[in-house]
Amino acid sequence: MAEPKKKSSGAATKRKILEATLECLRVNGIVGTSARAIAGIGDFNQALIFYHFGSVNDAVIQAVGLMTEHQRDRYRDRLAEADDLAGIVEIARDLREEDAKTGSISMLTQAFAGAQGNPEQGKQLYAQLEEWTEVVAEGIDRSIGGTPAASMVSSEHLAFGLSALFVGMELLTAMDPERAPTDELLEEFGDLANMLQTLLASPLVQSLANASTDNKADK
Amino acid sequence: MAEPKKKSSGAATKRKILEATLECLRVNGIVGTSARAIAGIGDFNQALIFYHFGSVNDAVIQAVGLMTEHQRDRYRDRLAEADDLAGIVEIARDLREEDAKTGSISMLTQAFAGAQGNPEQGKQLYAQLEEWTEVVAEGIDRSIGGTPAASMVSSEHLAFGLSALFVGMELLTAMDPERAPTDELLEEFGDLANMLQTLLASPLVQSLANASTDNKADK
DNA sequence: GTCTATACACCGATAGAC
DNA sequence: GTCTATCGGTGTATAGAC
Secondary structure: OOOOOOOOOOHHHHHHHHHHHHHHHHHHOOOOOOHHHHHHHHOOOOHHHHHHHOOHHHHHHHHHHHHHHHHHHHHHHHHHHOOOHHHHHHHHHHHHHHHHHHOHHHHHHHHHHHOOOOHHHHHHHHHHHHHHHHHHHHHHHHHHOOOHHHHOOOHHHHHHHHHHHHHHHHHHHHHOOOOOOHHHHHHHHHHHHHHHHHHHOOHHHHHHHHHHHHHHHHO | OOOOOOOOOOHHHHHHHHHHHHHHHHHHOHHHOOHHHHHHHHOOOOHHHHHHHOOHHHHHHHHHHHHHHHHHHHHHHHHHHOOOHHHHHHHHHHHHHHHHHHOHHHHHHHHHHHOOOOHHHHHHHHHHHHHHHHHHHHHHHHHHOOOHHHHOOOHHHHHHHHHHHHHHHHHHHHHOOOOOOHHHHHHHHHHHHHHHHHHHOOHHHHHHHHHHHHHHHHO
């Protein structure tokens, strides 16, 4: 109850700007995301963006941070319940379904694309991504941690690959939602996950994993 | 030898424009790709873009078409030689290595990202992508066509997923080449591919695939 | 902290000379 | 087919009133 007397505490405005920025990213894409466009969506003055964030680019970075933070907390709980590959694929399908409505990953993808040719911005956005991949890596560890496959792939690397797959899928799906076979692919992944999980527990895999490790030790 | 007398046949200029457009996409990203920026790179007049292509967007679409066509022909031959999963992964690693130098996929990614909020452009670019996924699907068919896994996943869908993975990886890698574990992941994929290939030939997989098919027939 | 007004660069696109 | 010149519009960003 420190400063609620003014027209707006400032924090509320900042939030309004960030939400409008996300919406703009989702609807217009990065090329259509300008100070004027954002202000038009949120119905506030364009100059506020520069007052609160300094530049449009910085507003975008902060907006993405707000979103990833929120999503990370949400999916950390969900991932904690999954303890096999099929469980992870199911979460992936939920995430995809959610994105079809809210476009959370699409915003992310657009912000990422906008960082091309701007290493500084790229590094900052990549750091946001890592908060997310970290959570995914934990989930993967729980799923295949005990199996010999864990010795062949790093869960961090796999989480990176999974993120890349999702970012790529959303990018391609946004281009032509009718033709992109995103949902079909995820459904088939469910079947594959079930098969793989069974296989990973088999003695055959154990021996193959050992052979692979031996090969590396050789050279 | 029809019209070599004029300053330029027009076809040569068109090509020059398209190549400059690709270079601009690669270096500046889609947000930094404007008629003036392209003309600056190729050292020609900005108005030529509108004369030959009507708009910057259309020039981008044509440029991407030129690139995908070229790459499709190149990798069709390479893929024809691969007859197992490890072979495909090896090609994937070459493609990644090549992209680190030429940025061919990065251009594609940038063009794709620019189509957000523009369904017309999105459809046209997606069609370009399909020329490429088609070739990949053929390669996948040759690799796992005989195995029971082929009954669980469509090669077209897998090719789409593989494309998405690559597009996503390049997008993430461009943001922070130092931290993105792209090469490490692809290397581990090589080991996994070898293991999977062996597994796919095992009788255990055969029975699992049958079970999966039966499940679908049930409902 | 928010608004209006404005500076100035750059954008896509076109008209018309060559 | 290529160039110069230019239009109207939009971009980022800031100064100053409130």
